[in-house]
Each structure stands twice: as structure tokens, then as C-alpha cells.
């Protein structure tokens with residue numbers, strides 16, 4: 001009987017187990033996870049858990065019959081054997097799903113990050129009215145933490161080295177979120193580099209000191225793959241995998257690994273994108289949710305004696321990346337990949353202010369258009385229907401009329417290809 005070992009007990013690891021059973025694997029499954037928890041969902045950590053609306057985000061995966069080795073770290077890999085801090089584990093097939101870990105800054109060990117449910121519960125305890133919080137980084141996580149802290153009457157300062165928040169969306173779109181901070185009573189410092197984190201606050205490069213009761217660092221994550229350094233597998237800011245999510249040999253050759261018997265899924269992978277003809281790595285929930293289907297299909301084809309590759313387009317992982325965030329009372333969604341030569345087109349007025357008593361913030365969207373007229377990326381703020389239609393356009397490589405796109409009175413679905 002074949003044994004498949006899944007390393008990493010997050011969303012991608014949990015979804016892998018579900019896919020293994022759904023795709024008919026009846027052999028032994030072992031799930032090795034560094035955390036003591038069963039797979040749980042991370043997006044609510046910076047939303048419902050921080051706000052106190054929930055304390056448990058365990059995912060409803062059926063893990064019956066799965067050998068769960070929780071609190072166990074994988075420490076190394078060689079063909080057919082996973083090394084762990086609890087001893088070696090032999091496998092016929094292996095799924096790498098060790099996710100990503102937050103980057104920390106030089107200085108005090110007291111700096112907080114937000115990656116685990118334990119981080120979220122501990123941080124929530126510090127968000128007391130009157131407390132002083134410095135958030136380093138005005139990216140997705142920093143903005144969500146600041147949102148909840150400000151709502152709890154915490155005095156919040158956000159320090160961002162770049163010229164605008166949400167730099168992933170570029171300075172124009174990110175710049176339109178600046179007023180959200182002042183409206184929430186947050187002191188936003190842009191272009192401010194951190195010299196060091198101290199236990200009592202943050203020292204900026206210019207010498208200014210920002211006193212704080214707690215410091216949260218949200219400056220990005222790195223794939224958790226250092227334990228694979230001497231595995232012989234290729235690593236390039238993640239586990240290098242092909243379109244079928246099969247791990248690729250390193251420069252010295254990965255002698256002994258049967259092609260297709262080691263696959264990857266989720267945040268830890270750097271996959272080859274047929275759509276964009278480049279290697280991609282994202283830290284998006286949807287990647288951890290969807291990529292296990294492809295990884296498992298590849299692994300099971302291989303274990304059944306077939307080729308890891310396949311001609312079917314359904315067998316490759318080829319998404320249009322998608323991400324969402326909830327901040328300052330707004331749902332932001334982003335899909336696609338802007339190019340350096342893209343033109344930004346706004347849809348609606350990002351500077352519009354909600355009239356007194358309005359329950360919802362005014363919505364707007366922004367599209368990035370390639371020189372040939374194709375829509376290549378879309379950001380929406382409180383306009384979820386734009387995103388539904390926009391994702392159809394992105395998948396179809398559609399080139400909507402720019403004048404009509406920029407008119408928020410015209411439903412985007414009128415410009416989108418109709419579902420088959």
C-alpha cells in the first residue's frame with residue numbers, strides 16, 4: 001500500500017488530504033504539521049479573530065484515518081525519506097505545503113507578527129483602549145491590524161517605508177487609501193524607514209522614536225523552505241514546481257527522486273505559469289485552496305505508473321491570481337497581474353466621501369490595460385460585482401472598451417464575456 005506524506009498542516013496541507021480522498025487514493029496518509037493545531041483558516045485571524053467575533057477558525061476537513069503528526073517539524077528530505085524532529089518517515093509520494101513565515105526586522109524579540117491563531121489571540125489581548133500600537137508596514141496585514149486596533153480605541157501609528165500603502169497595487173491605487181487612515185484616527189507615516197524595533201517602541205532611520213506598548217511587523221513573508229536546502233530540489237524563493245506542481249531538481253540534479261513523486265502546493269511553491277510565461281509565487285488563500293487539486297492529480301498519476309505531465313489543460317495550475325482584504329469598512333479585491341507597460345484606468349471616484357449616515361463607503365474600481373487593449377488586472381473597492389465580471393474578463397483575455405469600462409454606471413457584466 002502506498003504511503004503519501006503531506007508536510008504542512010495549513011490550508012494547502014488540509015486541502016491536499018481532502019483531494020487525496022476525493023481523487024480516490026485509498027492508501028495511508030500522514031500529515032506532518034509544525035503547529036499543534038489541526039488545519040485552520042488564516043484570513044479571519046486579522047479580521048474576525050482580532051475583532052473578537054470568533055476564536056476558532058478550524059477548517060471542517062475530514063481527517064479521519066489520517067495519521068496526524070502535529071507539533072512535528074520536517075527538518076530534511078532525501079529520496080523516499082522525510083527527516084523530522086521526531087525521526088525519519090518513509091514515503092512513496094510527498095506533498096510540500098509548508099507555507100510561508102513572516103519576515104522580522106532587526107531589534108527586539110518582542111516584535112509581534114500575525115501568522116498563527118496563537119499570534120492573533122495574543123495580539124487581541126494587547127488591543128485595549130488607550131494602548132499605543134505601532135504597525136510596521138502598510139500592506140494587507142498591516143492595514144487590517146490597524147483597522148481593528150483603531151476600532152478598539154487603540155492609538156495607532158503605521159510606519160511604511162514606501163510612498164503609499166498597499167504598494168502591491170501601485171502608488172496611485174494605494175495612494176487613494178491614505179485618507180482612510182486619517183479618517184480612522186491613525187497616524188500614517190509614509191516614506192519612513194525603521195532603524196530598529198525596541199522593546200518599548202520603534203526607532204526610525206531619521207532618529208525619531210515612536211513609543212509603543214506593542215509593535216506589529218507586517219512587512220511580508222518568506223516561503224518556509226529553508227529545511228529543504230540540502231534536499232537536492234530547486235529552490236527559488238519557494239519550492240520550484242512545474243505547471244503540474246511537480247518539484248523540479250536543483251542545479252546539481254535531484255538524484256533519486258522519481259519525477260512527479262514530490263509535489264508542492266500553496267504559499268511555499270514557485271510555480272511555472274503557462275498564462276504569464278513566468279514563475280509565480282503568491283501568498284493568496286485561493287492558491288492554497290486550488291493548487292492541491294493539481295498537485296494531487298500529478299502525484300496519483302505518477303504513483304499509478306503514468307507521466308507526471310499531462311496534455312489536459314485541466315491538469316495544470318494556471319490561475320489568474322486573486323486576493324481580497326477587508327480594511328477600514330471596505331472590501332478590497334484584486335485579480336490579475338499588471339505589467340510594467342499597463343495603463344491604469346479608474347472606474348468611479350476614489351475621492352468620493354460617503355454622505356453622513358451612509359452605511360457603506362462609496363465604491364470604485366481600477367483596471368490595468370495592456371498596450372493591446374486587454375484588461376490584465378483589476379482592483380475593486382466595495383464593488384464586488386465588478387470583480388465577478390472582471391475575473392471572467394481576465395480569464396478570457398478580454399479587451400473591454402475603455403470608455404465604457406471607466407463609466408461606473410455601466411455594469412461590468414455587460415462588457416464581460418458571457419458564461420458558457
Ligand SMILES: Cc1cc2nc3c(=O)[nH]c(=O)nc-3n(C[C@H](O)[C@H](O)[C@H](O)COP(=O)(O)OP(=O)(O)OC[C@H]3O[C@@H](n4cnc5c(N)ncnc54)[C@H](O)[C@@H]3O)c2cc1C
Pocket residue numbers: 007008009010011012013032033034035041042043044045046072073074075097098099100114115116141224227265266267268282283284285286288322323324325326
Ligand atoms: C493574518 C492573515 C490574513 C490573511 N488574509 C488573507 C486574505 O484576506 N485573503 C487572501 O487571499 N489571503 C489571505 N491570507 C493568506 C492566506 O491565508 C495564505 O495564502 C494561506 O494560508 C496559505 O496556506 P498554506 O497552507 O500554503 O500555508 P500556511 O497557512 O502557512 O500553512 C503552512 C503550515 O506548514 C507548517 N510548517 C512550516 N514549516 C514546516 C516544517 N518544516 N514542518 C512541518 N510543518 C511546517 C506551518 O507551521 C503552517 O502550519 C492571510 C494570511 C494571514 C496570515
